[in-house]
Amino acid sequence: MKKPAKPLIAFCACILVVILSMCFAALVQTGFGKIRVSTGSFENMAGGVPGSIAYKLYVPAGADKDHPVPAVLVMHGYQNDKETSAAYGIELARRGIAALSVDLYGHGDNSLGMRFRGWGKAKLTNLDKKVSGPQRFLIMMTFSILDFFKPAISEGVKDSSMGGKDAYRYLQSLDFVDPGRIGITGHSMGTWASWSTGAAFPGHKAIVLQCGELLSPDYYDAAANKFNNVLLLQARYDEFDYFRDYQKNVIGLEKTPLRYRDFMGQTSPVEWNRTYGSFADGTARRMELLQTNHRLATHDGHALTTAMYWFTNALDVKPSLADSNHIYMIKEVLALLAMLAALASMLPLCLLFARLPFFAPIVQGLETSNLKLVSPKGRRKVAIIAILVSGLTFPFLGQLGHGLMPVPENIFRMTIGNGFITWLTFLMLVSLFMLLHWYKKGEGKRIGATLYDLGLGDKAAPDRLNWQVIGKSVLLAFILTGIMYILVCVCVTVFQLDFRFIWPFFRPFTFNRLGQFFVYLPFYAAFFTVNAGVRLYGQLRLPEKSSPAKTQLAWWGYSVFIMLGGVFLIVLIEYIPFFLGFGPGADLLFSSLFGGPFMSVMILLIPQFAVFFFLSTWLYRKTGRIYLGSFIVAILASWVLAGGSAMF
Known part of the structure; x- marks a missing residue:
């Protein structure tokens, strides 16, 4: 038999690369000792069915019950999981903000399937026409219908936050979190969860939508649902039409009434990459144009820089790091x-x-x-x-x-x-x-x-x-x-x-x-x-x-x-x-x-x-x-x- 020296050496070298790479990745994840990272799960109830939501928690090292810190709930998009939100978790925690990243229904280690979200009767773009097909098709065709919409529209939708509301409650309950300074962010499917969670908890301080759909006030009671300090991170090359307002191109959307009036609260077309309104009263609004596509928006450097600026201002945090100082990609x-x-x-x-x-x-x-x-x-x-x-x-x-x-x-x-x-x-x-x-x-x-x-x-x-x-x-x-x-x-x-x-x-x-x-x-x-x-x-x-x-x-x-x-x-x-x-x-x-x-x-x-x-x-x-x-x-x-x- 031939001596197995070369294959054995090659195998051991590969394993060594795995261990060393993961060791250094873990150091980055913990901000080189400045972030406590933990995983776990907490119970939730969806439509009366008990289940569990898995999470990954990023906490600044000095946070405790005597020194509570602001926090952000982070929710991923379709076909992703809590680890996809690691860039936000790491960068927020480096700036003194705790981050709770969760697995939404049907994703990661969440014990409940997507079906527990429920589904509407028709698409928002054609409310007078009923949607038919397999149940998974009904969910995907009615992702845009949220549970706080008017009853005639939202009938059938159980929890469009997909566990986000339970996660927000859990975040509020942590003794090292300042319950009066909590923000929300989500990507893609997680932006609908962000809207839904924000509607349920009007005390939130900010929402960052990573490629999100904007909502017409015709669909919900605008007086009863206030959304504070909302930033939209807009991918220029977004493959999903509902995140482009069902238009072919993103450029030009800043001139539509849905954007400048309903979302930005202005009376005339607005500019990209400019903040309107005030953080103090919750009216701050901004649309940031990203030169990227839908999936890459979660790790786009421009997006992370703008999100850090948004959260530190809305949560009244004054970090020593520049908004553009990032280590997540390492x-x-x-x-x-x-x-x-x-x-x-x-x-x-x-x-x-x-x-x-x-x-x-x-x-x-x-x-x-x-x-x-x-x-x-x-x-x-x-x-x-x-x-x-x-x-x-x-x-x-x-x-x-x-x-x-x-x-x-x-x-x-x-x-x-x-x-x-x-x-x-x-x-x-x-x-x-x-x-x-x-x-x-x-x-x-x-x-x-x-x-x-x-x-x-x-x-x-x-x-x-x-x-x-x-x-x-x-x-x-x-x-x-x-x-x-x-x-x-x-x-x-x-x-x-x-x-x-x-x-x-x-x-x-x-x-x-x-x-x-x-x-x-x-x-x-x-x-x-x-x-x-x-x-x-x-x-x-x-x-x-x-x-x-x-x-x-x-x-x-x-x-x-x-x-x-x-x-x-x-x-x-x-x-x-x-x-x-x-x-x-x-x-x-x-x-x-x-x-x-x-x-x-x-x-x-x-x-x-x-x-x-x-x-x-x-x-x-x-x-x-x-x-x-x-x-x-x-x-x-x-x-x-x-x-x-x-x-x-």
């Missing part, structure tokens, strides 16, 4: 480095396990001179079809599955996950049909392609499946990802940090989320086995290059091109018209129904899948089969989905 970069190192650790660990007699049969060499490869012309044809089909179906099938696909909603509870599996399953079926035709009747039959050529069989028996090898590949995939899961659990316990970059990627499961992992795993396994396995490394495999490193890079780049080319196409369709001033491409070409979540999610999807394809490429090259790589990335993708996204 923590994000370090957590990203830890995540990449944890993913990389699986590769040398795979080599170590492969040297054990039990797992040794998983690995076989590639005899490239004898493999049957598709001609360059055939590769180009299949690649073009794959890119066009995946790109042109992404907006439609994603949104169809997201809201309207008639699946059992108590089983398929991951709202955006339903959109992904609808799209990916369609792509898998198209690829499977094309592969079977190619293999049995087309060019594959003509050139004599075997299962071994497709990465499915053995050299000794090229036309048979080896079920023992398949079973051992599945087992090893769970072992390798299971060790990574243990690693993230250790980091959460020791450092109070999981593996992410801004948005949730790899985090520990709750019991309900673990169940959802197994619900969605078969769909991802089928997709990665067929599309990112048999087709990519079998039918369309490139010849090897002059060195292993060049082969890895060439095959990886090719994988990204084939598998993500369609999504890149949609990126161009969406953002080029937006940057040119015409508005988001999906809204212009397909209507706003196909914009929003599946446009903004591309910023997560592309880098996530690019990393996955690097892993699957490497694992195919090392094992000579598609199984281990396909199963590992399927587990990782299902983990990302079930661990961090919204549950109905």
Whole structure:
């Protein structure tokens, strides 16, 4: 047996990078000893059903019952969690303001699903027309309807704060918090929660809306609901139409009555980035224009600077730090480095396990001179079809599955996950049909392609499946990802940090989320086995290059091109018209129904899948089969989905 020195050293180096990165990230999170960070949960009641709200609390080191400090309730957006609000938690606490970041219904570790928000009867833009469809669709179509609206409008909405009201009460109860100086902030979905919480607690001192919808006073009793010192952080390239007042572009909205009159309290058009009114009487208003998109607004430096200015003035805090003095992004970069190192650790660990007699049969060499490869012309044809089909179906099938696909909603509870599996399953079926035709009747039959050529069989028996090898590949995939899961659990316990970059990627499961992992795993396994396995490394495999490193890079780049080319196409369709001033491409070409979540999610999807394809490429090259790589990335993708996204 070969000595395992190099893989063992590489594995230990990866783990060392994880530990050191998380250690330094934890130091940043605590402001290098000036912030106390803790996690926990408190009870809440939604529609009479008991549940718990998980939180992360950032407290200035000197705060106690004898030295109470002001505080801010921080609420995340759709498909995020309390850790996504870390930038606000860190920067507020550095300025002497406690921050309570919570998981809203259906997100993170909150025990209650999004359904406990309730839903209205019609959209605000068309109140005379009833909304119909699955319950998750009704919630998403009536997010804009809030529980303090007039009864004729808000009927059916239970708690549009999504737990925010209970969180505000909890924040008030903490003995180190000055209950007379509390602010509220939220991003996206969290802005509706912010409005709802503010309406319930008129004593709040400030609200910061991170990409929020503005409310017409026609919908609620303006005399009974006062909102104090409201700042709107407006992303110029916001993919969601309701955060652009249902207009194509943000520029020009400062001249509409909804903006200058109803929100800003002025009699004529206003200017961006200028404060109107007074903090003293709660009339301060400001619209800050951010040169960013919807998702990135939570960590935009301009946004954080303006928010710090707003809260310190509204809460009467005089920090020694400048509003623009930030350290939050250091923590994000370090957590990203830890995540990449944890993913990389699986590769040398795979080599170590492969040297054990039990797992040794998983690995076989590639005899490239004898493999049957598709001609360059055939590769180009299949690649073009794959890119066009995946790109042109992404907006439609994603949104169809997201809201309207008639699946059992108590089983398929991951709202955006339903959109992904609808799209990916369609792509898998198209690829499977094309592969079977190619293999049995087309060019594959003509050139004599075997299962071994497709990465499915053995050299000794090229036309048979080896079920023992398949079973051992599945087992090893769970072992390798299971060790990574243990690693993230250790980091959460020791450092109070999981593996992410801004948005949730790899985090520990709750019991309900673990169940959802197994619900969605078969769909991802089928997709990665067929599309990112048999087709990519079998039918369309490139010849090897002059060195292993060049082969890895060439095959990886090719994988990204084939598998993500369609999504890149949609990126161009969406953002080029937006940057040119015409508005988001999906809204212009397909209507706003196909914009929003599946446009903004591309910023997560592309880098996530690019990393996955690097892993699957490497694992195919090392094992000579598609199984281990396909199963590992399927587990990782299902983990990302079930661990961090919204549950109905």
